[in-house]
Amino acid sequence: MALSLDALTPETARSVDHPRKHQPATPVESRLSMPTQSLSRWSAAEKQSFASPAPRTPYLARAFVFGGAALLTAYGAREMYEVVSVSRTTLLQYGLFALFTLNFSWIALAFTSALLGFFALLFGLAKQPPKAIERLSSRTAIVMPVYNESTARTFAALEAIRESVEKTGHGAVFDYFVLSDSTSPDAWIAEERAFLRLREKLGPDARLYYRHREKNHHRKAGNIADFVTRWGGAYEHMIVLDADSLMTGDCIVRLTAAMEADPRAGIIQTLPIILNRNTLLARLQQFAARMAGPVIATGLAVWSGRDGNYWGHNAIIRTRAFAAHCGLPDLKGKPPFGGHVLSHDFVEAALMRRAGWSVYMLPELEGSYEESPPSLIDLSVRDRRWCQGNLQHSRIIGARGLRLATRQHFATGIMSYLASPLWLLQLVVGIALVLQTTYIRPEYFSRDFRLFPSWPRFDPERALWLFGITMAVLLAPKILGLILMLMDGAKRRASGGAIRLTLSALIEIVLSALIAPILMLIQSGSVFQILIGGDTGWNPQRRDDGSIPLRDIVRRHRWHTLLGIVTGLSAFLIATSLFLWMSPTILGLVLAIPLSWLSGSLAAGLALKRLGLLQTPDEYLPPAIVERANQLQRENAALGYDDEEALAVLHRDREFRELHEAMLPHRPHRLRGEFDSDRVMAEAKIIDAERLDEALAWLKPRERMVVLNDRALLSLAMRLKS
Known part of the structure; x- marks a missing residue:
């Protein structure tokens, strides 16, 4: 008859945790082979064949997502190029253009995929699970x-x-x-x-x-x-x-x-x-x-x-x-x-x-x-x-x-x-x-003999517009x-x-x-x-x-805070516009410690x-x-x-110890000359101890795991005085 434990106290539950008639902890094994796959070799002949025809690939949805992301990236890249190409474009500006294009392509793909999901949910186009199961x-x-x-x-x-x-x-x-x-x-x-x-x-x-x-x-x-x-x-x-x-x-x-x-x-x-x-x-x-x-x-x-x-x-x-x-x-x-x-x-x-x-x-x-x-x-x-x-x-x-x-x-x-x-x-x-x-x-004497000096410049209005587009796509x-x-x-x-x-x-x-x-x-x-x-x-x-303890938070985020302070001061000294542009990033880093604590x-x-x-x-x-x-x-x-503590529980409860030992896998005897440093140290510490609490104080976690896995060592430990 099943034992009702709904109304048990912790003390009484401990005394009835384990029935004497013990079922195996695992069922009879029913083995399957699981061969290691190759990543460098593969033949189409190895594919599973099915009687039913293959479902259609959603090419139209993929064209919408990837094609839309490509078009959006191309637009963002063109706008960014217009931002940095007001005057002679420098190597740094080309670098900024390349990084922006790569990053923008990432969020553009997320945007078009989410847009597809929005329309699918709006019009009920997603695949539905079965409803009635007999x-x-x-x-x-x-x-x-x-x-x-x-x-x-x-x-x-x-x-x-x-x-x-x-x-x-x-x-x-x-x-x-x-x-x-x-x-x-x-x-x-x-x-x-x-x-x-x-x-x-x-x-x-x-x-x-x-x-x-x-x-x-x-x-x-x-x-x-x-x-x-x-x-x-x-x-x-x-x-x-x-x-x-x-x-x-x-x-x-x-x-x-x-x-x-x-x-x-x-x-x-x-x-x-x-x-x-x-x-x-x-x-x-x-x-x-x-x-x-x-x-x-x-x-x-x-x-x-x-x-x-x-x-x-x-x-x-x-x-x-x-x-x-x-x-x-x-x-x-x-x-x-x-x-x-x-x-x-x-x-x-x-x-x-x-x-x-x-x-x-x-x-x-x-x-x-x-x-x-x-x-x-x-x-x-x-x-x-x-x-x-x-x-x-x-x-x-x-x-x-x-x-x-x-x-x-x-x-x-x-x-x-x-x-x-x-x-x-x-x-x-x-x-x-x-x-x-x-x-x-600025470079006053450029190679093309311009009348006016040349230095890197930006289109601020277009940059602001592009920033807005980026935020809209991101959010x-x-x-x-x-x-x-x-x-x-x-x-x-x-x-x-x-x-x-x-x-x-x-x-x-x-x-x-x-x-x-x-x-x-x-x-x-x-x-x-x-x-x-x-x-x-x-x-x-x-x-x-x-x-989490505040000292751990400070230790983990102190460099983030310091970087935020240094970046903020530097940006303010360079240009007020740069400081305002970077203010969300600066504020997040400066507040890293309180934000992490608050999180x-x-x-x-x-x-x-x-x-x-x-x-x-x-x-x-x-x-x-x-x-x-x-x-x-x-x-x-x-x-x-x-x-x-694991060993204390086993020492106190002999019936549970027998069940634990019954769940351990059967191992072949150790070969002569076979040496396990954790086992040797665990055995030496148990032999040297007179009481269980002494052994617990000496045994490291790995040595305790060895004891729990070894019937002979466990029996030795259980003979210690409590």
Whole structure:
């Protein structure tokens, strides 16, 4: 009989965490081969063949997006040339012209894609998911990879997802896997305790499994690949989550039905809505994503068609197709450009598409959610990893057999990070030009024997006009999204009404403009570090609301502030017009420390929330699954699993220790002469200790992981006095 834990206190829950009759933590293996793919060799004969005719490629939409972007770029370039060619054009002016054209082409493409999305949403042209589902005929695994995450959050989300799926009546065809790559001993043991408790709570039909990898080889990509090769044969599809993902049962069922109805589909991506956080930055991101996200994503979905992209989570994947074509190779050389593929999702979509499978998005499928980083520093930490992964794609963009649209996805990702140093360089060249016109003597005796002296000059009126056009193009996706929300009565009212909605949009635009120069410098620094060989590693993402100590903020942003002050003084001394032109950038940098502190402020976010500002429809009427996950998270947090020391828990609870040992993989005996320094040191420290607290004080985290993975060492540690 299933054990009811709804009314348990933390103390009583600890005593009934683990049933004596223990089911295996994982199901019987159903293996699939996952061969490593080649990026340099490919034959069209390797493509998957289908009986049904291939869907049409959206050439008209692509002509609109790319042709429109080209025409807009040509117009911007012509205007810029007129600005700098009033007199004899210098080398610096040519440099400014080239940088502006490159940067403007980037935002022009984003503009035309968003414009396409706007019209598609306005006239209902986006691809629609299936509505009525009588039955599902295939088995699907819902997998959640975790890496040193809070178990209170992750297991609450998984339980809420499972409950929502069960309510649809289709729950029997879904199994749930927690795939742990955690390297923290405390996180690992907390995961096992949370898993055992939840499975006992759900009863004999839990269909919930847990696996921990001793070595997190190839990180998340390797984690998913390990699942596919060991258990993927039992499932037609897998739905991949992140640790902060939530998906409603209706969304999961309709997504699975869409995959079953489309035998060509390899990956179908949803559009996750950002919500459930309350710091100022999180609320800014939630509002911006709700306002502009559908416009941007729909435009991308329409012109990409079946040549879409994959974002690594909240998507369904055809398991056998993934196994056959998405084995990622290691890139030659060392990180950051060599080694394993960091941003694996883009590459997996590219390889799936190369093999003939369709990859596309259903942006109007509701019920897919994720969370955002709580502060500017947390955002920059995540962004650093994404920056390296996208720049690494420069080694993959030329791979044999890729579709042109796929290469465009890679180029977009690369340019999203190169744009920052290019904008920075454009600012530097602009300042140099002002210096040149202000302090360098004009050339009185030019080679063409002109009567008047020659020096670099600009057309100020045309420059102001071009600046206005650039700002309009840059802000257009947000304005278009705002227009659609104002036109939708339900969304308008749920966002606080027309006045609050418009005011929220203005707040988001102003604060984003102030934060933009800080992010520009951070991303420029990241690009520079990567180009000189700096590797980011893979740190767990901080997902909780809460502030960062002020000393850490000052240390992180002091150079940004100093640069802002120096730039502002220099610009003012050079020319008042230059100072006014650069004032938004200067102000953002000078205020970097208070802005970063404010970004992680829970009080500031909640104050705006009380005023009804930066409010989204999902916040006004929270989805039931979000409220349920939050309730379960509070219950899980009260159990205290995330706050206890792993070895102390095992020492105290013999029954749980037996279950932990049962979940460890069986290893062959060590060979004679085989030497593991961490194991040797751990064994020596345990032997030398008399009490457990002494051993805990001496053992390093890596040595504790060795102990938890080794039955003999664990038995030795458990003999110590408490």
